[in-house]
Amino acid sequence: MSNVMPILKKELRSYFASPVAYIVLSVFVLICGWFFSTSLFVVGQASMRNVFTIIPFVFTFLVPAITMRLLSEEKKTGTFELLVTMPISDIEVIVGKYLAALVLLAVAIGLTSINAFTIAMLGKADHGATFAGYVGLLLLGAGYLAIGILASSLTENQIVAFITSFLVIFVLSLIDKVLIFFPAALASIFEYMSAEYHFNNIARGVLDSRDLVYYASLVAIGLYFSARALHRRL
């Protein structure tokens, strides 16, 4: 895994050397700020709940935007050929790129902490809930990013990568809202598959291993199959 660092650094550099990082960050902070301030000023509620409800939705298009170019661009420009003939294993390439995306997403999430601090200064906020919410967001984002990188590893077209990962993430986030349409026997299975169901559990402050296992397996599956795709030179 010693080769993860150079890849991670290079990807971070290219995020911040291009407008991608800044667009991602400003869109994210703007949306979060909007929902935060409406709940704060209009409703008069010193809570992050509104923000935590909206961020998972923002993730559905923000995460694909972050991950779409990670591998597809290398394939399109041909740098892929050089990258995979370097003495680095496929999984190192994937992990390096994945971590770079995770860092960018963590920075985005971190920037919203300004809202949390505002609340902490204004009134009696529930710090535990805020903390749990952030943990949940990070895990949710980590899971989505793994889907995003997998989509990017399967195509040389960034738009295709964006749309595929958007669709998968959208479905995963939507399942727990349409559970009533499923027969009761299936409902619990679908509930377990829902990404937001687990997020809500964690955001409520319950750190259950079932939820952690869910995100861990999402990440593991995404990264494993991305490395497979790389290995097969898809």
Next chain:
Amino acid sequence: MIEVQELTKLFGETHAVDGVSFRVQNGEILGFLGPNGAGKTTSMRVITCYLPPTSGRVLVDGLDVVERSLEVRQKIGYLPESAPLYLDMNVVDYLDFIAAVRRVPKLQVRQKVKHAVEVCGLGEVVQKNVGQLSSGYRQRVGLAQAILHDPEILVLDEPTRGLDPNQIIEIRHLIRELGRQKTVIFSTHILQEVEALCDRVLIIDKGKIVFDGSKDELALSASGRELIYVELRADGDVRDQLRQVAQVEAVHLVAKGSDGQVQLRVEAARGSDVRERIFRTAVEKGWTLLELRRDTRSFEDVFRELTMSS
């Protein structure tokens, strides 16, 4: 040393490479020649561990490219076709990145990058973004990337593609320099390139090797005869008299000038050298010999014969 054994690569139903075997000795410069789509790039991609072989084996210094892939990759410097680069990085950053991925020890990175920049003549553009460079410079950055970690083996896929004549000469010079210490395989479809650079030539067509040997052997191979170019001045027709010379098999008139000056192409048996006998004949008959040299068939002719017939 590189050993390719019965290499076959299928893309669907098509045989991109079909049962190819050859060896490249240490310190050899091998020119890989063939029409477009003959399987040059595919073969190189198997050697560099980009594509796995469908069947057959490739050993680099005795290491199998599939089983010991990472070790093999460390030994090879590779310039893929059209030198793909990260366009958003500047030259130094890019080379630093390659050095890091190649696991060049931290203390040596500066010196190795500097060396590669010097060798490839990138001094003026080190701070520029790769995306702003002309194709000639990009090709050189690609080459710098390939030689950065001082590999034993260089695999260069059309290193002079897209360059102007001056740049081509520079790159050739560079390859020749590198070839003094390293094993170099390079592909091209420019025949002069092979003439200028290689110890050995490998011609591949439709996935199969149609020629494997030295340059001189290539010149002979298709004709099977020695060619001598003669220019002389004499009265009357000299062709019949030349045909009498031992081992001469045919005499063709190339051009006829005024005052009895003729240019002839003499075909002689393979492996023979009839120049001396032609000279003596000329002296005997009192012809004025203006020029007498061994003629090589043009590489173009040989190449066409080899690749059209199969």
